[in-house]
Amino acid sequence: MKREKILEVKDLKQHFHTGNKGIIKAVDGISFDIYRGETFGLVGESGCGKSTTGRTIIRLYDATDGKVIFKGTKVHGKKSKKDLKAFNQQMQMIFQDPYASLNPRMTVNEIISEGMDIHALLKSKNEKKKRVHQLLETVGLNKEHASRYPHEFSGGQRQRIGIARALAMEPEFIIADEPISALDVSIQAQVVNLMKKLQKDHGLTYLFIAHDLSMVKYISDRIAVMYAGKIVELADSEELYRNPLHPYTKSLLSAIPLPDPAYERSRKRITYDPSQMDKREDLQFREVIPNHWLLCSAKEMKAIKQKI
Amino acid sequence: MDKEKEQMDTGKFQPVHLAEEENETISRPQLSYWKDAWIRLRKNKGAILGLFVLVFLLLMAIIGPFMNHYSIKETDYDSAYLPPKVQGLEWAGLNGFQIFEAYGKTEDEAIEKGLESYEVEEQHVRGIEILEEPSEENNGYYLVALKVDIYAAKALEDKYFWFGTDSMGRDLWTRIWKGTQISLYIGFLAALIDMVIGVLYGGISGYYGGRTDNVMQRIIEILSGIPNLVIVILMILLLDPGLLAITIALTITGWIGMARIVRGQVLKLKNYEFVLAARTLGSSNKRVLMKHLIPNVTSIIIINTMFTIPSAIFFEAFLSFIGLGLQPPIASLGTLIDTAFDSYRVYPYMLLFPAIIISLLMIGFNILADGLRDALDPKMRR
Numbered sequence: 090m091k092r093e094k095i096l097e098v099k100d101l102k103q104h105f106h107t108g109n110k111g112i113i114k115a116v117d118g119i120s121f122d123i124y125r126g127e128t129f130g131l132v133g134e135s136g137c138g139k140s141t142t143g144r145t146i147i148r149l150y151d152a153t154d155g156k157v158i159f160k161g162t163k164v165h166g167k168k169s170k171k172d173l174k175a176f177n178q179q180m181q182m183i184f185q186d187p188y189a190s191l192n193p194r195m196t197v198n199e200i201i202s203e204g205m206d207i208h209a210l211l212k213s214k215n216e217k218k219k220r221v222h223q224l225l226e227t228v229g230l231n232k233e234h235a236s237r238y239p240h241e242f243s244g245g246q247r248q249r250i251g252i253a254r255a256l257a258m259e260p261e262f263i264i265a266d267e268p269i270s271a272l273d274v275s276i277q278a279q280v281v282n283l284m285k286k287l288q289k290d291h292g293l294t295y296l297f298i299a300h301d302l303s304m305v306k307y308i309s310d311r312i313a314v315m316y317a318g319k320i321v322e323l324a325d326s327e328e329l330y331r332n333p334l335h336p337y338t339k340s341l342l343s344a345i346p347l348p349d350p351a352y353e354r355s356r357k358r359i360t361y362d363p364s365q366m367d368k369r370e371d372l373q374f375r376e377v378i379p380n381h382w383l384l385c386s387a388k389e390m391k392a393i394k395q396k397i
Numbered sequence: 398m399d400k401e402k403e404q405m406d407t408g409k410f411q412p413v414h415l416a417e418e419e420n421e422t423i424s425r426p427q428l429s430y431w432k433d434a435w436i437r438l439r440k441n442k443g444a445i446l447g448l449f450v451l452v453f454l455l456l457m458a459i460i461g462p463f464m465n466h467y468s469i470k471e472t473d474y475d476s477a478y479l480p481p482k483v484q485g486l487e488w489a490g491l492n493g494f495q496i497f498e499a500y501g502k503t504e505d506e507a508i509e510k511g512l513e514s515y516e517v518e519e520q521h522v523r524g525i526e527i528l529e530e531p532s533e534e535n536n537g538y539y540l541v542a543l544k545v546d547i548y549a550a551k552a553l554e555d556k557y558f559w560f561g562t563d564s565m566g567r568d569l570w571t572r573i574w575k576g577t578q579i580s581l582y583i584g585f586l587a588a589l590i591d592m593v594i595g596v597l598y599g600g601i602s603g604y605y606g607g608r609t610d611n612v613m614q615r616i617i618e619i620l621s622g623i624p625n626l627v628i629v630i631l632m633i634l635l636l637d638p639g640l641l642a643i644t645i646a647l648t649i650t651g652w653i654g655m656a657r658i659v660r661g662q663v664l665k666l667k668n669y670e671f672v673l674a675a676r677t678l679g680s681s682n683k684r685v686l687m688k689h690l691i692p693n694v695t696s697i698i699i700i701n702t703m704f705t706i707p708s709a710i711f712f713e714a715f716l717s718f719i720g721l722g723l724q725p726p727i728a729s730l731g732t733l734i735d736t737a738f739d740s741y742r743v744y745p746y747m748l749l750f751p752a753i754i755i756s757l758l759m760i761g762f763n764i765l766a767d768g769l770r771d772a773l774d775p776k777m778r779r
Contacts, residue, residue, distance in 0.1 A: 203678055
C-alpha cells in the first residue's frame with residue numbers, strides 16, 4: 090500500500106541576514122516527506138535549525154529557497170486570502186514555552202476560540218462556548234477553567250491549553266515545536282500521551298521537534314537527525330536506534346542514560362568531531378538501506394553497502 | 398512498646414487520595430487583571446490620597462463655577478482687589494480684612510498717613526498694630542499696620558468673594574475653578590492625543606520593523622531634535638492663541654516619548670510565542686496589533702499617560718506665565734498665576750489659591766501615577 094504524502098519538503102533553505110552582511114544558514118537545504126497519520130520526529134542540538142524548519146513550514150518565515158508542498162499545493166509565495174485561511178486551518182502549531190505562548194491578557198476561553206473567531210467557524214456564542222468546553226475536556230481540563238487567565242495555570246496545564254487552541258481549528262497536520270522540553274518529566278509523559286491519544290482520535294499527523302531522543306523515540310514513527318542546518322540521517326525510529334550510521338547520531342544515542350546500572354557502567358560517550366566530517370566531498374543525502382537515508386559521500390555509501 | 402507504636406500509626410494516618418479531577422481545580426478566587434491591580438493600588442495609601450485629591454479638584458472644577466452667581470467675565474471696578482471673605486469662616490482669617498502698612502514720625506502720624514494714602518476712613522479700621530518702634534535702622538520712624546475691612550470701606554458688606562477679586566473686580570473663586578477646568582482639559586486632551594498618536598506610531602513602527610521602522614524612527618529623531626519651545630512659539634504665531642493652538646503645540650512633539658516606549662515594548666513582544674501562535678491561526682496584522690500587542694502594553698501606556706497629564710498642565714502654565722498662553726478673559730491656572738505675580742506682595746491671596754491648586758494637581762497626579770506603576774507591574778503580582 091502506498092502511503093499518502095501530506096507534506097513534502099524539497100531542498101528547503103532558510104538564511105538570515107545579520108548586521109554586517111553576515112548570513113546565518115539556519116536551514117541549509119533539507120528534504121523530507123511526511124506521510125499522513127504518522128509522527129515524524131526531528132531531533133538535533135540547540136541551534137541546529139529544528140525550530141526554524143518548523144516555523145518556515147508553517148509560513149511564519151518566508152523560505153529563502155526550496156519548496157514546501159502541503160497536500161499537493163505550495164506553501165510559500167503569494168496566496169489568496171481564501172487559500173491562506175484554508176492553509177491556516179489545516180496546519181497548526183504547538184509551541185515550546187507554555188509561559189510565553191498564551192496571551193496573558195486573554196481568558197482561556199478567548200485564547201481557544203480565537204481561531205474560530207478569525208475563521209468564523211461557529212457563529213453563535215453558545216455554540217462557541219460549548220466547543221471550548223468540549224475542547225477543554227478533550228485535553229483533560231474542565232470547563233470552569235474557561236474564564237480563567239493563563240497565569241493561574243501550571244506549565245502542563247498551559248501546554249494543554251495550547252494544544253486545545255491548535256485543535257480548535259480541526260487541523261490535519263500539527264507542528265509540535267519542542268512541546269515538552271519546558272515541562273518536568275511526569276508532565277512530559279502526560280502531554281505526550283495526550284498527543285498520542287489525540288492522534289488516534291482525530292487522525293492527526295505530527296511533526297514532532299525535540300532534542301530529547303528517548304521521548305522522540307517513544308512518540309515517533311520516523312526520525313530525522315539534524316545537525317548545523319542539515320539533516321544527517323533519516324530512518325524509522327527502530328532502525329535508527331538499532332543501526333545508527335552517522336557519527337553524530339551515534340554520539341546522540343550514546344548520550345542517553347538508561348536506568349540500568351549494568352548498562353550505565355559500560356556506557357561510553359562518543360564525542361562527535363565535526364571537523365573531520367566537514368572535509369568530505371560529494372556529500373549527498375542517499376538512501377543507503379531501504380528507508381534509511383544518510384548524508385554521506387559515494388565512497389562511504391559503498392562501504393556501508395558492503396558491510397551489509 | 399514497639400508493637401503499640403505500630404498499631405497507633407496505622408490508625409492515625411489515612412492515605413490521601415487526589416482524584417484526577419480535583420487535581421486540576423484552581424482554588425484561588427477568580428480575579429481579572431484590573432481587579433487585581435485595584436486591590437494592590439488600594440494598599441498604597443499615598444496613591445489613594447492622591448486619587449482623592451484629584452477627584453476633589455476635578456469635582457470642584459466642574460461644580461465650582463456654579464457655586465456662586467459671579468461669572469468669569471463680570472467686571473466691576475468698584476469691587477476690585479477685594480481680599481477673600483467667606484460666610485462663617487471669618488474667624489479663620491477669611492474676613493475680608495486687608496492690612497495696610499504706613500510709616501510716620503509718631504504713631505498717630507503713621508496712622509493718619511496710612512488712612513490718607515490708602516483712602517480709608519477711620520471707621521473701617523478694625524485694628525492697629527505697631528510693627529516697628531523707632532530705631533536707628535528705620536531713621537526713627539514708626540511702622541504701623543492697619544487692619545481695614547475693605548468690604549465695609551467699599552460699602553459691599555453684603556457681598557462675599559470667597560477667594561477675593563482681581564484687579565478688574567472679577568470673582569477669583571469662579572475664575573480659579575474655571576481655570577482649573579481649562580488646565581485639566583488641556584492636560585487630558587494633550588495626554589489623550591499623545592496617547593493615540595504615540596501608541597499607533599510606536600506600535601506600527603515596532604511591529605512592521607525593517608525599513609518602515611527605520612524611516613519612522615528617523616522622523617522622530619528629527620522632530621525631537623527641534624527645541625520644544627521653538628515649535629510651540631511657531632505654532633502659536635501660526636494659529637491664533639487659544640485653547641486649540643496650545644493643545645496642538647503641546648501634542649506636536651509630546652507623543653514622541655509614548656511612541657518610543659510603545660515601540661520598545663512591541664519589539665520585545667512581537668517575537669513572543671503567543672504572537673506567533675496568533676499568526677499561525679491566521680490573524681491579520683491589525684488583529685495581532687490590536688488584540689495581542691497593545692493590550693499587553695496597556696499598563697505602560699496608562700502609567701506614561703498619567704505622567705503626561707501633569708507635565709502638560711505644567712507646560713501650559715509655563716507658557717501662560719511667559720505670556721504665550723491663553724488670552725483673557727479665559728483663564729487657566731497659568732494665566733491666573735501670571736497676573737497675580739505682578740502684585741503678589743500687596744495681594745498675596747491672588748497668587749496663593751491658584752498656586753496651591755496647581756501644586757495639588759501636580760502632586761496628586763504624580764503620586765497616583767507612581768502608585769499605578771507599582772500596581773500594574775506584573776512582577777508585583779502575587
